[in-house]
Amino acid sequence: MRNRFPFFKNNPEITYLDSAATSQTLDTVIEDTYNFLQNHKSNAHRSGHSMGAWVDNQYWLAKEKIGIWLGIHNPENRIIFNSGASQGLYDAIQLATRIDDFSVFIGGDFHHSLSLPFKNTNYNELKYIDVNNSGVINTYHLEELLRNDTSKNKIVAVTAVGNITGTVNDLPRIRSICERYNAITILDACQSMGKILHNYDGFDFVSWSWHKIYGPNGLGCLLIDPKWLEHDPVHPGGGSVVHVNYETQEYLSNATKFESGTPNLQAICTLPRLIDWLIENQNNITAHDKELAAFANELFDTKLFKSQTGLISLKIEKGAVEDVTMLLDANNIMSRGGNLCAEPLVKSVTNGKGLLRFSWGAYTTKQELEYAAEKLGEVHERISRFA
Numbered sequence: 001m002r003n004r005f006p007f008f009k010n011n012p013e014i015t016y017l018d019s020a021a022t023s024q025t026l027d028t029v030i031e032d033t034y035n036f037l038q039n040h041k042s043n044a045h046r047s048g049h050s051m052g053a054w055v056d057n058q059y060w061l062a063k064e065k066i067g068i069w070l071g072i073h074n075p076e077n078r079i080i081f082n083s084g085a086s087q088g089l090y091d092a093i094q095l096a097t098r099i100d101d102f103s104v105f106i107g108g109d110f111h112h113s114l115s116l117p118f119k120n121t122n123y124n125e126l127k128y129i130d131v132n133n134s135g136v137i138n139t140y141h142l143e144e145l146l147r148n149d150t151s152k153n154k155i156v157a158v159t160a161v162g163n164i165t166g167t168v169n170d171l172p173r174i175r176s177i178c179e180r181y182n183a184i185t186i187l188d189a190c191q192s193m194g195k196i197l198h199n200y201d202g203f204d205f206v207s208w209s210w211h212k213i214y215g216p217n218g219l220g221c222l223l224i225d226p227k228w229l230e231h232d233p234v235h236p237g238g239g240s241v242v243h244v245n246y247e248t249q250e251y252l253s254n255a256t257k258f259e260s261g262t263p264n265l266q267a268i269c270t271l272p273r274l275i276d277w278l279i280e281n282q283n284n285i286t287a288h289d290k291e292l293a294a295f296a297n298e299l300f301d302t303k304l305f306k307s308q309t310g311l312i313s314l315k316i317e318k319g320a321v322e323d324v325t326m327l328l329d330a331n332n333i334m335s336r337g338g339n340l341c342a343e344p345l346v347k348s349v350t351n352g353k354g355l356l357r358f359s360w361g362a363y364t365t366k367q368e369l370e371y372a373a374e375k376l377g378e379v380h381e382r383i384s385r386f387a
Helices: 006-010 027-040 050-070 085-096 112-119 139-148 171-180 226-230 271-299 321-330 343-350 366-384
Strands: 079-082 102-107 127-129 153-159 184-188 205-209 220-224 241-244 249-251 311-315 336-338 355-359
Touching: 027 050, 027 271, 050 079, 050 271, 079 085, 085 112, 085 153, 085 184, 085 205, 085 220, 102 112, 102 139, 112 153, 112 184, 127 139, 139 153, 139 171, 153 171, 171 184, 220 226, 271 311, 271 366, 321 336, 321 355, 321 366, 343 355, 355 366
Parallel strands: 102 127, 102 153, 153 184, 184 205
Antiparallel strands: 079 220, 205 220, 241 249, 311 355, 336 355
């Protein structure tokens, strides 16, 4: 699969191990971006000419393909395009909190984008669900929290895969518990999409970004339960309405009502062929991911948790994590270090020192992980001489 990513041919000296932040780009995405800008750049939904009709067709084809990929019926009523997972989570939280007397429960492995939007709702009494010793959400604690809560409404916001843990949360169990207590569910699926296949039915909102799935920057999706179509848009504006007069307005009846303004069409038009590739290669991608996770677990002794997918986070025994990432970069190894957009959990397990994260994609090789382990050992040895 590696030969489908031009980055590696153009940059053979680089060992890229930061795919959990941003993946490299599939060749068809690059080709289709150029094709849109050179031959088809126009607007969707509003144009009365053939160029606009072509873009409109690609827009709806992208949603249709997402539906096939994820096993979703009527994707026109469930898929919202946006700028990325952060916007998707923000919009989901704004919709979910249009109620009175609610409590919020957030998985302790949360990314900042899953917690910060609640601060804008004037609700600051967030309750956090414990992460157990294996690095997954403690579903017994979740059930206990919901059972003992006296609020009329409950909102549960969790990740599918931890941003620093590399572990897979028990979504069927979480979904079952939330259904029992009639809780609204918000799922951050950034680290699971494109790696493992989940059944996302039964969750109110599921958010992800395409730049983590071999696709374009500046594009995400929010999957919604159709019942949320009854609500007005969070960002009303052009493209969200059927009719407007001086006193009233009539919004669209499908998910496009939540996409006011001109969406990132040059990115959307790259999705049909990207999704075809994902569907065709999903079994190989999943198997490769599991193989690399098992290999990484054997390679690295200072791992925070045993990885199950996509990434492995390491504790730094000597020096600062910023020094380690800088010295790895000197060896052309692209990694990530620090709080990894999960500061509360990271600080609680590292005494404020931060973590080093290696993450992989469908194109990553075992040899690259071995090289990173070798150079990390050299970096540790070098830092230890001066510590």
